[in-house]
Each structure stands twice: as structure tokens, then as C-alpha cells.
Amino acid sequence: MNYKPFLTRDFKSMNMDEQAPKKWNKLHWVVLVAAITSISTLLVFASKDASAKRSDSLTAMPATSKPITNNPVTSSAATEPKSTQITLPLSIPVSISGHPAAIAENGLTTKQTALIKPRQTAINPALPTTQKQTKVEENTSPLYVWLDEKVRRGDSLAHLFKRNKLSPQDLHKIMRLGKATRALKHIQPEQTFKFRLDEKQQLVEMVYQQNRFQSLRIERQDEGFVASTLSRVAQKRQQHISGTIQSSLFVDAKNAGMNAALIMDLVSIFGWDIDFALDLRKGDTFSLLYEEHFLDGLKIKDGDILAAQFTNQGRTYRAIRYTDPKGHSNYYTPKGLSMRKAFLRTPVDFRRISSRFGKRKHPVLNRLRLHKGVDYAASRGTPIKASGDGKVIFRGRKGGYGKAIIIRHGGRYSTLYAHLNNYRRGLYNGKFVKQGQIIGYVGSTGRATGPHLHYEFRINGVHRNPLTVKLPNAAPINKNFKTDFKQHAVKLLAQLDAFNFKIAANTYTQAF
CATH class of the missing domain: 3.10.450.350 (Nuclear Transport Factor 2; Chain: A,)
Structure with missing residues (x-):
């Protein structure tokens, strides 16, 4: 672009008066005043129309709105007529x-x-816009x-x-x-x-x-x-569970839906008649009716087993829980006999039976002699329980038995516990103990090759096989409560039988 003419132009010689704006004449002023007047008129009419609509909307409120008659107003509004x-x-x-x-x-x-x-x-x-009063009533x-x-x-x-x-x-x-x-x-x-x-x-x-x-x-x-x-109070609901032994009670019962606490309750009920460590066979069956506790619609725990059935090697055992009018609860057979026996079948939680009752070659003496009890192999320090209620008649060392305890149960029965590592604190000769109470701990004192419990069961001083001896039952149900018990037992057994029949029918249908 050529900027030379622009740069050489003489601005001083230019007439600046020619660029001055022209003055407004009377016509211009008339048009301006008319425009301002029109705009002001429109604004006034719009304001009045809005005020009228606002008043109409307030007076058209529902009749359920309560008027406040004791609302204080300013002195300037005191002379105004009463309004809603x-x-x-x-x-x-x-x-x-x-x-x-x-x-x-x-x-x-x-x-x-x-x-x-x-x-x-x-x-x-009714008050002017500038005098409208707003009163907030504090609660x-x-x-x-x-x-x-x-x-x-x-x-x-x-x-x-x-x-x-x-x-x-x-x-x-x-x-x-x-x-x-x-x-x-x-x-x-x-x-x-x-x-x-x-x-x-x-x-x-x-x-x-x-x-x-x-x-x-x-x-x-x-x-x-x-x-x-x-x-x-938790809400109680009844539930059924059944299963068949394929590998072990714990595994199969857990697969059926039972937790560990419920499995141990089942073992404690039938543990007097069935040795769950030795007697179980593949194909054995179990079923039970028990309670579930709910709070706010959520299950919080499993309750008591109400009725149970266990078939072991073709023999069926049944148990019913009954609470007498005095509040004492126990498990009984359908005939009213106590499921609890006077003695525990095994007084210790053991890994295996290392030696049974009868003739054997002594592991230390290396000669054939009668083994008068059963040896339960267990870890050192495992608690040993009294197999029945009785009185401690011996506590101390006894030759090859090492540390031993002998308990007398009434006039006919006595039990011996040998090779103990130690005794329970506070246990002494003449002390009475309850069934299941800890009396000592597994050890290997005396003539023993490893930690185990040597357990003997004697009737009138004669040694009997603890695994096969017929244990006496505890006291049966009180005669005064027998009628009430039979009615209770019939009801629970009917529910259990109906459930077992339903399971058997389903199994038969699935097989075909």
C-alpha cells in the first residue's frame, strides 16, 4: 500500500469547523419529549396491572388458611379497617x-x-406496599x-x-x-x-x-x-435340615446347611449312643427340626434342636427336647427315657484310639498281657473330663500309670484316668466332681511311649470295655409330667416324620 500521500498531507491547512456536529433544532426536542412520555405511561399502566393481579391472587387463597387476629401492627395502621x-x-x-x-x-x-x-x-x-408488615412467630x-x-x-x-x-x-x-x-x-x-x-x-x-x-x-x-x-424378644421360626453321610459328619452336615454350633449340639444329643469318631458309616442319615431366631426381620442365630433323628448302621435313634413346668430342659427318647447317660462314652477329644481293650503286646514291657482299658492318643495338655458324677478317691502317682485319678460313681461304678501330664488346680482326694468337668490334662507319665489317656471302666471292681459296655441311663422324665410330654412328643415327631416323608418322596422322584 502507498502511504506517501497520507504522510505528506498538510493537516494544518484543513478547516476543522467543517467537522463540527450540527445543533439540534426544535423538531428533535419535540420527538424526544414524546418518546419519554410514552415510555413513562406504559410503565405506570404495567405497574398498576401487576399490583391488581397480586391482590387477586392473595384474596383467592384457600379458606383453610387461618387468619391471625392478634397480630400486632404499627401505629400508622391502627386506624385502618380490619382486613383478612x-x-x-x-x-x-x-x-x-x-x-x-x-x-x-x-x-x-x-x-x-x-x-x-x-x-x-x-x-x-390491605396495607400499602411500603407499609406491609411481616411477623414471624417463633415456636x-x-x-x-x-x-x-x-x-x-x-x-x-x-x-x-x-x-x-x-x-x-x-x-x-x-x-x-x-x-x-x-x-x-x-x-x-x-x-x-x-x-x-x-x-x-x-x-x-x-x-x-x-x-x-x-x-x-x-x-x-x-x-x-x-x-x-x-x-x-426375638421371633422364633422352625426349620428342617437333613443329610446323608458321605465322608464325615462335619463336612456333610455343613453341606446340608448346618453351622458348627448346630453340628456340636447334634453330636451332644446322640453322643451317648453313637461314637461319631468310630461308628459312622457311609449312608448313615440324619434329620432335625430346630429353631431360628430373628430380630427386626434378620436372622441372628440358630436356636435349640426341637427334635432329631439319626440312623447309624441301620439302627435309628430319635430325641425330643422337652421343658418341664419347672423350667428344666432335656432330651428324651419317645418313651420318655433320658438321652443323657450316666457316663460319657469318651472323656477326651482324641485323634485316634492307639490301643483297645483286650490282650496285646505291651509296647514297653514287650510281652503279651491284658490291656484293661482304652488308650486315646491326643496332644499333650488336652483337657480330660470326668465321665460321670462322682467322688475323687485317688489323686497321685500309681506305678506304671504315672499320674492318675480314680473316681467312684455311686456304689457299683468307678473310672480310672492315667498317664496325666498334670491335674486340674483345686482337685484333691474326697472332692466331688460333675460329669464333663475337667479333672486333668493328657500327658505321658509312667510307662508310656507318647502322650495319651489310658481310660478304664469298672463295674463292681471288674474291668469292662469302655467302648462296648452298656451305660446306665440318667433319670427318666418325671411321672407327673409324662402326659404333657407325650402330647408334646407326638406333635414334634409328626412334624419330623412329615418332613422326612417329603424328602424321601423328592429323592424317589429325582431317581426316576
């Missing part, structure tokens, strides 16, 4: 920070919630806050009160309630407390949840506190 006032309910949520809380009455679980009724706003449409009801507190390791109730800035005087009054609040002295970690406070942060109510089923409630009344206990 419209109440608009407004929900005002309030949150308070600093403490986790929940409103128990509504079942809320938010960390912090305050309970306030909706505020109300009164509007008088005079108390403000309640729930605080949730979990017990930590080393906490006491005093620590919880101090952490939540509660009054020590209230704590003193609560602990003076005596026996009702004795449990508060032994609170445990992970237990929970709920504190309900008023608007002055004073304790109104406290709930101590001891477990799933029991809570302690402390409520303020007048100048003191009152304690009460809240109890919940």
Missing part, C-alpha cells in the same frame, strides 16, 4: 453441628437433627437433640458425661438410683448410649443399650431421675 390476614406455613429445616444426633421419635439416623415446628408468616394485603416448644455415643476402651460413664459436657450433678443422681443402675458401673467397649438434651443442653433422657435384647432407660422426672428396663 393470610397465613403462609413455611418449613424451616434446622441443622446443628458439633455432635452426632438423631430424632428418636421419627426413627431418624442423621448425625445431627433438631426438631422445630414450621414458622408462620402473616401478610396484610416456644423446647428444642430436643439426641446424641449418640459409643463406649471406647477405658471409658466410664463419667468420661461420657464429660465428653458431652453433661452435668456431673445429674450423673451423681443417676448413680444414686442403686440396683437399677448398677449395670452402668460395668460398661463395655462398643456398647452405645443415647442422650436426649433440651434447649439448655440439660439431660432429659438417657438410653443405655446393653445388648440386642435389653436396654436401660433413664428419664428426668421433677427433680430426679427414674430408671426402667426395655426388653425385646
